[in-house]
Amino acid sequence: xxxxxxxxxxxxxxxxxxxxxxxxxxxxxxxxxxxxxxxxxxxxxxxxxxxxxxxxxxxxxxxxxxxxxxxxxxxxxxxxxxxxxxxxxxxxxxxxxxxxxxxxxxxxxxxxxxxxxxxxxxxxxxxxxxxxxxxxxxxxxxxxxxxxxxxxxxxxxxxxxxxxxxxxxxxxxx
Amino acid sequence: xxxxxxxxxxxxxxxxxxxxxxxxxxxxxxxxxxxxxxxxxxxxxxxxxxxxxxxxxxxxxxxxxxxxxxxxxxxxxxxxxxxxxxxxxxxxxxxxxxxxxxxxxxxxxxxxxxxxxxxxxxxxxxxxxxxxxxxxxxxxxxxxxxxxxxxxxxxxxxxxxxxxxxxxxxxxxxxxxxxxxxxxxxxxxxxxxxxxxxxxxxxxxxxxxxxxxxxxxxxxxxxxxxxxxxxxxxxxxxxxxxxxxxxxxxxxxxxxxxxxxxxxxxxxxxxxxxxxxx
Numbered sequence: 001x002x003x004x005x006x007x008x009x010x011x012x013x014x015x016x017x018x019x020x021x022x023x024x025x026x027x028x029x030x031x032x033x034x035x036x037x038x039x040x041x042x043x044x045x046x047x048x049x050x051x052x053x054x055x056x057x058x059x060x061x062x063x064x065x066x067x068x069x070x071x072x073x074x075x076x077x078x079x080x081x082x083x084x085x086x087x088x089x090x091x092x093x094x095x096x097x098x099x100x101x102x103x104x105x106x107x108x109x110x111x112x113x114x115x116x117x118x119x120x121x122x123x124x125x126x127x128x129x130x131x132x133x134x135x136x137x138x139x140x141x142x143x144x145x146x147x148x149x150x151x152x153x154x155x156x157x158x159x160x161x162x163x164x165x166x167x168x169x170x171x172x173x174x
Numbered sequence: 175x176x177x178x179x180x181x182x183x184x185x186x187x188x189x190x191x192x193x194x195x196x197x198x199x200x201x202x203x204x205x206x207x208x209x210x211x212x213x214x215x216x217x218x219x220x221x222x223x224x225x226x227x228x229x230x231x232x233x234x235x236x237x238x239x240x241x242x243x244x245x246x247x248x249x250x251x252x253x254x255x256x257x258x259x260x261x262x263x264x265x266x267x268x269x270x271x272x273x274x275x276x277x278x279x280x281x282x283x284x285x286x287x288x289x290x291x292x293x294x295x296x297x298x299x300x301x302x303x304x305x306x307x308x309x310x311x312x313x314x315x316x317x318x319x320x321x322x323x324x325x326x327x328x329x330x331x332x333x334x335x336x337x338x339x340x341x342x343x344x345x346x347x348x349x350x351x352x353x354x355x356x357x358x359x360x361x362x363x364x365x366x367x368x369x370x371x372x373x374x375x376x377x378x379x380x381x382x383x384x385x386x387x388x389x390x391x392x393x394x395x396x397x398x399x400x401x402x403x404x405x406x407x408x409x410x411x412x413x414x415x416x417x418x419x420x421x422x423x424x425x426x427x428x429x430x431x432x433x434x435x436x437x438x439x440x441x442x443x444x445x446x447x448x449x450x451x452x
Binding site: 019021033034061062063064065066067070073074075076078079081101102103121123124125126127128129131132145146147148159161171172173 | 215216219220223224226227228230231234235236237238239240241242278279280281282289291293320323351352353354355407408409411412413414415442443444
């Protein structure tokens with residue numbers, strides 16, 4: 001299986017094909033519905049995002065609390081389709097890609113293609129497996145949102161499937 | 175008359191919730207293994223990870239899925255039971271609150287408008303039926319919302335009949351596509367009225383995957399619906415494949431002469447449910 005270090009280089013991103021199973025290592029940021037709404041409020045006010053979007057990967061996820069002695073609780077992906085209203089603008093701002101589960105819209109796919117980025121599918125329902133792939137975790141914004149806050153994660157050998165590649169091919173059955 | 179303190183019911187909810195968060199049901203595990211044997215490529219990869227995940231959850235003491243759900247508590251209380259102690263709803267919520275705290279489960283319940291998290295996963299969705307006898311059956315179902323969001327209710331006409339029911343089930347799963355974490359388990363309510371039909375569909379999810387309704391005509395709908403769903407080709411996680419649903423269970427109730435309500439409640443592949451009789 002192909003092992004990838006994040007952030008991805010431009011050539012590396014373009015070299016991935018939909019359907020490929022990969023292991024991801026490096027830094028990613030969690031954000032789901034509420035965190036996206038907050039980030040868009042910041043953008044609309046002309047303020048910077050809590051993390052530099054350039055090349056960054058957003059993981060659509062909201063973890064369980066970490067039990068004592070663990071870095072993170074269960075932390076599988078949530079349904080990406082709810083973030084279709086946010087993804088294109090973030091990709092146009094330089095976002096390196098997203099990790100989530102399930103199909104995304106035509107608008108998102110088009111934004112992935114025009115920016116040469118990639119959308120990875122993590123396996124929904126495999127929360128414990130992903131929780132153990134997280135080696136470091138730090139809240140970077142909106143702690144009051146609890147599991148919906150933005151967390152910076154360092155992951156090691158995080159299993160995923162290339163779901164939409166830079167050419168716009170998808171793994172999803174139509 | 176049997177006297178039961180609601181605290182005992184709260185304790186039971188606590189036990190069931192703690193257990194449910196950490197394991198798949200046996201019928202679900204068996205169905206997933208069978209599905210993995212039938213698939214290749216990305217769908218096989220996904221199913222392999224899902225089965226591996228349960229082992230990881232067990233080893234690490236972590237919830238199988240981070241969406242530890244909204245707490246659905248269905249109680250059947252024998253009418254010879256007299257409840258004493260705190261109000262029943264409070265006792266149930268207390269069990270949920272403690273289970274989600276002690277189990278390090280995600281608190282996933284919020285105000286629908288402000289979106290402010292209630293912080294302890296309460297309130298539970300509590301439904302009570304009064305039945306004969308002096309026992310209390312407690313069913314606990316943590317319901318994730320990736321799949322709940324893809325559920326639908328149809329108010330069909332009597333003329334649409336059996337074919338209308340099958341089309342509604344197939345359409346719901348087709349429109350859901352990759353989003354509800356397939357392979358799904360499909361609970362169907364047929365009949366009743368607008369809200370009782372939806373509850374029937376949730377009750378259907380309490381049945382074991384692969385079990386058949388005792389009425390032959392209902393069992394035939396379950397079987398035919400499963401064949402039609404699996405012909406859709408959506409497969410595990412939407413990656414394409416033979417197994418889009420692990421099973422279909424239908425529950426029925428008499429309805430009005432003018433109507434044919436059909437509710438389709440989608441459950442993701444992470445089937446968690448626990449039951450105890452007090």
